[in-house]
Amino acid sequence: MPVLTYRDALREALREELIRDDRVFLMGEEVAQYNGAYKVSKGLLDEFGPMRIVDTPITELGFAGVGIGSAMVGLRPIIEFMTWNFALLAIDQVVNAAAKMLYMSGGQFPMPMVFRGPNGSALQLSAQHSQAWESWLAHIPGLKVVTPGTPADAKGLLKSAIRDDNPVVFLEGEMLYNTKGEVPQGDYTIPLGKADLKREGDACTIVAHGKMVLVALQVADALAKEGIAVDVVDLRTVRPIDIEAIATSVRKTNRAVVLEEGWEICGVGAQVVDFIQRECFDDLDSPVLRVHQEDVPMPYAKNLERAAKPDAPKAIAAVKKVMYLA
Amino acid sequence: MATKVVMEALSPTMEEGRLVKWLKNEGDAIKSGEVLAEVETDKAIMELVARGDGVLRKRLANEGDASPVGTILAVIAPAEENIDALIAEAGAAAPAAAAPAAPAESQGEASTPQQEASQPSEGGGAAVAAPPKPPPSASGGDQAGAAQTPPAPSPPSPAPAQPRSGGNGRQRTSPLARRLASDRGIELSLVRGSGPGGRIIKRDIESAVASAAARPKPAAAAAAPAKRIISREGDFQDVPLTQIRKTIARRLSESLGPIPTFYLTAEFDMVRASEMRAAFKELGEEFKVSFNDIVLKAVANALADHPEVNAHWMGDRIRHFNRVHVAMAVAVEEGLITPVIFDADRKSLPDISREARHLAELARNRKLTPEQYTGSTFSVSNLGMLDIEHFTAIINPPESAILAVGAVEDKPVVVDGTISVRQRMRVTMSCDHRVIDGATGARFLQALRRLIENPLLLVL
Numbered sequence: 001m002p003v004l005t006y007r008d009a010l011r012e013a014l015r016e017e018l019i020r021d022d023r024v025f026l027m028g029e030e031v032a033q034y035n036g037a038y039k040v041s042k043g044l045l046d047e048f049g050p051m052r053i054v055d056t057p058i059t060e061l062g063f064a065g066v067g068i069g070s071a072m073v074g075l076r077p078i079i080e081f082m083t084w085n086f087a088l089l090a091i092d093q094v095v096n097a098a099a100k101m102l103y104m105s106g107g108q109f110p111m112p113m114v115f116r117g118p119n120g121s122a123l124q125l126s127a128q129h130s131q132a133w134e135s136w137l138a139h140i141p142g143l144k145v146v147t148p149g150t151p152a153d154a155k156g157l158l159k160s161a162i163r164d165d166n167p168v169v170f171l172e173g174e175m176l177y178n179t180k181g182e183v184p185q186g187d188y189t190i191p192l193g194k195a196d197l198k199r200e201g202d203a204c205t206i207v208a209h210g211k212m213v214l215v216a217l218q219v220a221d222a223l224a225k226e227g228i229a230v231d232v233v234d235l236r237t238v239r240p241i242d243i244e245a246i247a248t249s250v251r252k253t254n255r256a257v258v259l260e261e262g263w264e265i266c267g268v269g270a271q272v273v274d275f276i277q278r279e280c281f282d283d284l285d286s287p288v289l290r291v292h293q294e295d296v297p298m299p300y301a302k303n304l305e306r307a308a309k310p311d312a313p314k315a316i317a318a319v320k321k322v323m324y325l326a
Numbered sequence: 327m328a329t330k331v332v333m334e335a336l337s338p339t340m341e342e343g344r345l346v347k348w349l350k351n352e353g354d355a356i357k358s359g360e361v362l363a364e365v366e367t368d369k370a371i372m373e374l375v376a377r378g379d380g381v382l383r384k385r386l387a388n389e390g391d392a393s394p395v396g397t398i399l400a401v402i403a404p405a406e407e408n409i410d411a412l413i414a415e416a417g418a419a420a421p422a423a424a425a426p427a428a429p430a431e432s433q434g435e436a437s438t439p440q441q442e443a444s445q446p447s448e449g450g451g452a453a454v455a456a457p458p459k460p461p462p463s464a465s466g467g468d469q470a471g472a473a474q475t476p477p478a479p480s481p482p483s484p485a486p487a488q489p490r491s492g493g494n495g496r497q498r499t500s501p502l503a504r505r506l507a508s509d510r511g512i513e514l515s516l517v518r519g520s521g522p523g524g525r526i527i528k529r530d531i532e533s534a535v536a537s538a539a540a541r542p543k544p545a546a547a548a549a550a551p552a553k554r555i556i557s558r559e560g561d562f563q564d565v566p567l568t569q570i571r572k573t574i575a576r577r578l579s580e581s582l583g584p585i586p587t588f589y590l591t592a593e594f595d596m597v598r599a600s601e602m603r604a605a606f607k608e609l610g611e612e613f614k615v616s617f618n619d620i621v622l623k624a625v626a627n628a629l630a631d632h633p634e635v636n637a638h639w640m641g642d643r644i645r646h647f648n649r650v651h652v653a654m655a656v657a658v659e660e661g662l663i664t665p666v667i668f669d670a671d672r673k674s675l676p677d678i679s680r681e682a683r684h685l686a687e688l689a690r691n692r693k694l695t696p697e698q699y700t701g702s703t704f705s706v707s708n709l710g711m712l713d714i715e716h717f718t719a720i721i722n723p724p725e726s727a728i729l730a731v732g733a734v735e736d737k738p739v740v741v742d743g744t745i746s747v748r749q750r751m752r753v754t755m756s757c758d759h760r761v762i763d764g765a766t767g768a769r770f771l772q773a774l775r776r777l778i779e780n781p782l783l784l785v786l
Contacts, residue, residue, distance in 0.1 A: 254502050254528060285502040285528040286521070324521055324529075 001182040009151035009183045010040050010172065013158035014078070016187060018048050021076060024162060027054040027063055028080030028117075037082045038118055038177050064090035064115070068097045071113040076162060081117035084133045084171060098167040099142030111167040116158070118174035119147075120211050120261045124305060127297035132261035134210070135268045137169045138239040144168045144192055145239040149213030151181040153236055156190030164192060173211035195242035197249065201229025204319045205249040207272050208259040209235035216259055218312045223319060230319060238268050246272060247279040254285040255322040259315050264292045289318040328403035328412055329378025331362060333393045334518060336372040336696070343367050344392040345399065354382045356402050363399070370663075370692045370699075374399075377520060381405050386416050499526040506531040511561045511649070516696045537697065562647040563633075564640070571644075575760035585639075586759040589718050592771045594778045596734045596749040602781045612676065617734050617751065618654070618708045619679040623784050624777035625729060626650045626670035626678075628770055629704055635770045636703050638724040639761050645724075653702030653722070654682060656689040663689050664722065666702040675784055710734060716752045726761035729774075730754045751778075 004012070017024050026041060032055040035042040045053040056063040060081065067077040081087040087094065094115055101109045121130035138145045144166055148154040154172065161168035198213060199220045208216040216232045223230055231249040235241060250256050256276055258269035269290040276288050294308040320326035333343050346364040350356060356376045363374045380402040387399040398416035403409050499507075499514055503526045507514050510531065517534045519526035567575070578586035599620050606613045629636040633646040650671040653664035665685035667678060688694045707719040710733035719730035732752040739748040753774070757767045777783050 282501045282505045285500045324527060 001184060003180050004151050004155075004183040005177065006148075006151045006154050006172070006179050006181075007038065007040055007177040009155040009181075010158055011042065011044070012183070013155040013162070014041065015044065015047070017159055017162045018044065018052060020187075021162075022052075023074065023076045024078065025052045025054060025070075025075065026078045026080060027056055027067060029056055029058055029082050031055060031080050036080070038174075040172075040177070041080070060086050060090035061093060064093035065097065067113055067115075068093055068101065068111070071098075071111050071167075072101065072109045076112045078114045078116060078162060081115065083129065083174065084117055084119040085129050085131055087115065087117065087133070094137070094143070094167070094169070095140050099140045101142075102166070103142060110165040112163075112165045114158070114161045114164075114168045114170050116161075116170035116172060118177070119171035120174050121293075121298055121305075121309060122174045124300060124302055125298075126300040130298040130305075132171075132210070132293070134171055134238050135260075135262050135266055135271075137171075138268060138271070139266075142167065143239060144237065145171065146192060146237050147171045147173075147210035148236060149173065149176070149198075149208070149210055149234055151179065152183045153190060153196070153234070155183055156188050157192065157236060159187070160189040160192050163189070168192070171210060176211055176214075179214065190236065193237045193240040193242060195245035196234045196236055197231060197245065198234045199230065199232035201231050202253055203228045203230055203255070204323055205231045205233060205246070205253045205256040206259055206315065206319065207233045207235065207246055207249075207256060207269075209238055209268065210261060212259045212261055212310065215310065215312050215315060219259075219315045219319065222312065222316055228319070228323070235268075235272075241268075241271065241275065243275045243279060246275060250276055250280040251283045254283055255319075256284075256288045257291060257315060257318045257322055258288065259291045259310060259318075261310060262293060264290060264295055267292055286322040286324065289322050291315045291318050327378070328383075328401055328407055328409055329376070329380060330398045330412065330416070331374070331376065331400035331402060333365070333387075333395050333397045333399055334374065335395045336365060336367045336374070336518075340367045340395060342392050342394050345387050345389055346371055347389055348385060350382045352382055352385055356380055356382050366692075370694045370696075372695065376402060378402050380407075383407075383409050384413055386413070497526065498523055500528065503527050503531050507534075510535050513697075513701055516700060534697070537695075561649050562645050565644045565646055567643055571760075575639075578759045585721055585723060587721060587756050588759055588764065588767075589754050589756055590764070590767045590771055591716070591752060591754040592775060593750050593752045594775050595739070596751045596778070599778055599781045600734070600749050606676070612680075615675055615679040616682075617710065618706075618731070619675060619682055620778065620781060620784065621708065621729075621731050621753075622652055622654060622667060622670060622682060622706055623673075623675045623678050624774055624781070625704065625706055626652050626667070626673075627777055627784065628773040630671040631773055632766075632770045634766055635727055635762060637726045637761050638703070639726055639758055640724060644726075644761050647703040649703070651701055651703045653699075653705040654685070655705060655707040655719070656686050658689055658692070663694060663699055664702060664705055665689050665694055665699050668701070705729070706731060710751070716754065718754050719756055721756050721758055723758075726758040727767065728756050730756065 014026060026044065030037050031041045032045040032050060032053045041053060064079055067079040070077050098111050098113065101111050119134065120132040134145055134147055137143055144164065146157050146161055146168060148157045158170060161170050199217060201220065206216045206219060213232070213234045220230050220232050231253055233245055233249050258272045260267055260269045262268065269292060273288045273290065291310045291314050293310055296308055299305050299308055317326060336343065344366040346366050348363050350362050356362070356379065358376055358379050360376045361373045362376050362382070365372050365374045381404065382400060383403050384401045385399070387393055393399065401409050401412050497514060498519065500521065504514070506528060507517065512531055512534050514526060517526050517530050520530050521527040596617065599617065603615055603617070606615050629650045633648070636647045636650055638645040649669055651666050651668045652670040653666045655662055655664050665688065667673070667681050667685070670678060673681070685694070685698065688698065702725065705722050705725055705728045707728060708731040709717055710731055713733050715735060716732045717730050719728045721728050730753065734749050734751045736747050737750040738745050739750065741748065755767055755771060
């Protein structure tokens with residue numbers, strides 16, 4: 001199986017879907033001539049031309065709305081936000097138009113579109129540009145929210161997202177674009193809403209999504225050296241959440257730590273904890289712990305930034321605490 | 327990380343314990359689970375085990391001292407750790423010792439407020455009121471990585487910290503441990519919690535199960551006769567009270583005090599039992615059984631067939647047990663204690679004999695653990711060895727009956743129209759009329775008579 005970067009896996013998905021269905025087109029800032037701010041769309045303009053790979057001005061609200069209009073008339077737009085931080089300018093279109101169009105039109109207008117772009121913190125981009133938005137978006141009925149953590153998942157999930165008739169918010173880990181992994185060749189899809197057990201163990205369940213999947217796997221490796229084997233449940237999709245996969249694991253391990261990149265309050269982890277307490281109350285041997293970004297805007301200073309982010313040492317401490325080892 | 331050694335509640339009713347003997351000296355290396363000291367409870371002399379690894383740095387209690395539950399008795403810590411603050415705290419806490427939860431809470435959690443602020447939050451709550459911690463000790467760092475964490479602002483405490491448990495010391499138990507205890511028939515009040523604040527967690531139940539399994543267990547116990555087993559699904563069934571039963575309970579209680587007791591006396595012929603004893607004795611010392619053993623076994627089998635007697639009065643319902651745990655009253659120097667033969671109906675007569683002797687010896691040496699003297703479903707009291715022909719025993723609530731057993735004596739008896747001398751034994755069952763009616767008790771004694779007068783039935 002070829003090893004690809006997360007970026008190239010996404011490009012493969014885009015390219016294959018552009019070939020497969022001529023209603024699909026990509027639109028956003030710098031996606032065409034500049035080959036994409038993060039080079040995800042590199043070469044696509046040459047292959048598909050300016051009608052399918054469309055550069056826009058710096059007008060998030062506008063081109064998100066154009067995308068919604070084109071979906072209403074039967075196209076399948078993919079709207080790239082240069083980062084999800086800029087998508088806040090278009091949030092009214094995403095939340096009020098895309099998410100609710102099918103409902104408010106009495107089923108007349110499906111919304112087969114994807115909003116995608118980098119999400120989450122990077123390195124020293126400070127408070128406005130280092131943010132993980134999934135809990136905001138997952139809050140909205142009508143949206144599906146996808147957060148792939150590996151190249152293989154990125155490709156399979158993006159293809160499913162493009163083929164879905166609902167608006168899908170596709171959050172790519174900004175720090176994941178250069179990560180590598182084995183990616184199956186050719187056409188395959190991964191169903192939205194299905195989690196993946198990335199590592200098996202019996203001592204504790206770590207629930208993670210997006211970039212934190214890699215952190216969870218680091219934690220699993222480190223703990224394995226101490227003889228502690230943990231389950232790593234990769235949510236892959238945070239709306240809908242695969243409750244059964246989480247419950248199956250927690251029923252086995254009796255303990256859970258939820259790891260996420262975003263802030264604590266009303267975070268995805270809060271929702272996961274809620275599901276765990278409802279589904280697995282009698283299986284819990286300790287309170288479920290969460291590891292998340294500190295409750296502050298992301299600091300610029302490198303040392304403070306590192307301290308604010310969730311990381312492997314914090315997650316290891318949490319696992320040990322729920323196992324009563326710390 | 328320092329661990330406080332506290333006076334633990336080693337029996338369900340213990341409020342204070344006396345430190346009998348230190349088994350470790352200051353400076354000794356200690357591993358979690360090692361026995362540190364012997365503690366005399368209200369019932370027995372028990373072992374106090376370490377809850378953490380390290381060096382026994384400081385013993386704060388002297389042999390002979392009596393201390394309330396929760397008092398800090400010693401500190402285990404790494405050799406280099408500064409424990410002055412802990413010792414100071416122990417000094418401050420010792421006289422009061424009114425809040426046993428507090429010392430236990432910080433067991434193994436000696437983190438500074440700064441570290442606490444950067445700890446992961448529990449259960450989705452925003453910085454859920456961590457109880458105020460003791461002043462920061464110079465404890466070793468927290469887990470990996472925490473040391474890198476900057477001093478994040480301490481989250482404001484949303485409300486004054488509430489005591490974790492009520493004045494009655496409500497036991498904290500993880501949901502899983504609660505379920506496992508229920509599944510495995512473990513009485514939670516007898517389990518010591520090793521989680522934060524004494525929370526009972528899965529491993530505590532597992533070790534309780536293991537120690538129950540480690541009780542003297544005769545090899546033949548596995549080959550239990552199945553025919554008397556009424557139901558093994560769950561350990562008991564609670565029967566809701568009918569109106570008539572409620573009325574009987576209320577009226578009888580009003581007329582005769584807390585337990586409306588009545589007595590049923592019967593005299594059993596013991597000739598065959600005596601012959602069986604002699605036959606067993608010929609087989610060798612390991613098969614030796616006493617009359618009391620025969621009675622215990624017969625009572626157990628009869629109870630298995632009569633769950634209406636193998637019952638507890640629970641106030642608002644009657645609990646019929648599906649398992650038979652027979653307590654035997656043993657006189658000890660200080661009074662009386664009732665060790666329990668668990669699942670006695672499923673054990674062979676020689677096994678019961680061995681177990682009874684072992685338990686009696688432990689009782690006399692005050693070595694019984696709470697698991698060994700609680701959990702009975704019915705009790706037997708025998709004063710036959712003291713030449714008492716007949717007496718009545720007092721019910722041990724919430725049990726609904728107790729059998730008082732007298733001496734086996736030669737008596738003139740009419741057999742087939744002629745007077746002959748037979749070995750006879752009188753038993754008297756004290757019955758709680760709220761649970762057991764006269765006829766119910768009589769039927770039980772009838773069953774008991776059949777077993778004791780035909781003791782071969784006990785070896786089927």
